[in-house]
Amino acid sequence: MTRIKGFFTFAAFIWLWGCGIWALYQYFTSGEFAWFGVLINAWAMPVWMVLRFFRSGQFAGEQWEPKAFAMLLVGLGIALLTASEQSLPMQLTIYNLFIVLVYLFHWSAVSHPPMPPLDQLFPPLSLSGSQTWPIADLAGKSQADDTDEASDGKGGYLLVMLRGTFCADSRAQVVQLAHALPGLKKSDVELVLVSTEQPEHWHHLWPGDSEPQVLQLAPTETANTAFIAPAGVPIWLRLSGRLLGMRAPRSGAACRPSAWLLDDEGYVVWRHLPTNYRMPGSGEFLCGQVSRLED
Structure with a gap:
């Protein structure tokens, strides 16, 4: 199970980085502001995790990672408000929201096997x-x-x-x-x-x-x-x-x-x-x- 979670976590962050790069390209080529929302939406969690990696003493982990999640929702809001109905930017931001939610609550979860109970001698x-x-x-x-x-x-x-x-x-x-x-x-x-x-x-x-x-x-x-x-x-x-x-x-x-x-x-x-x-x-x-x- 750990290997499966590790693989999907790796694939998810590759997707988010790639989605952001593509959104940046689309924003400069098409000028559609909705793509800027996709960029914020896609890079919110990866950039936050990079900050936490290099500044572990300043940024602590939380269940919802509220700072990153807030930026994720900001990007989603921009895409929803500026994109045309059923457009690709709108769909991508919703997909990214789903990926981040699964990561936060499943892929980074710890599954402990039976552990030494209380009032028992700790094993060697x-x-x-x-x-x-x-x-x-x-x-x-x-x-x-x-x-x-x-x-x-x-x-x-x-x-x-x-x-x-x-x-x-x-x-x-x-x-x-x-x-x-x-x-x-x-x-x-x-x-x-x-x-x-x-x-x-x-x-x-x-x-x-x-x-x-x-x-x-x-x-x-x-x-x-x-x-x-x-x-x-x-x-x-x-x-x-x-x-x-x-x-x-x-x-x-x-x-x-x-x-x-x-x-x-x-x-x-x-x-x-x-x-x-x-x-x-x-x-x-x-x-x-x-x-x-x-x-």
């Missing part, structure tokens, strides 16, 4: 290099040696599954979590970032000189199946490789965005399973859940 994660991150073992260090009074005594763990550095919302989420980190440390909660990319892909996004703890999941391991979308990396990125000098993931797999609050024994206290890739949850929202560990 298989990492690249044949390593594992067993939360039960980490949390059990304090009980492993009764004579060791200097155990780490963590108040808990906040695991954040990141879709990838290609995702504007994931990059913004990392910066937000960095600003909220002092509050986590005050609560003695350890922040752990998880993705399918190499840790150094994320380090340059982290403000300051410190580096966050990043786990790189092995995409093909059965233990990680629930957290991995096999074709989660956009087609355009896989086809272009390192687009504009950007660090491109080696695998087409990406994490499904989610967040997990675990107590000091590794049990799931709270989880966040977003329904849309464009709204993984702000860093402030995720870090605000640590108070649940005190309940």
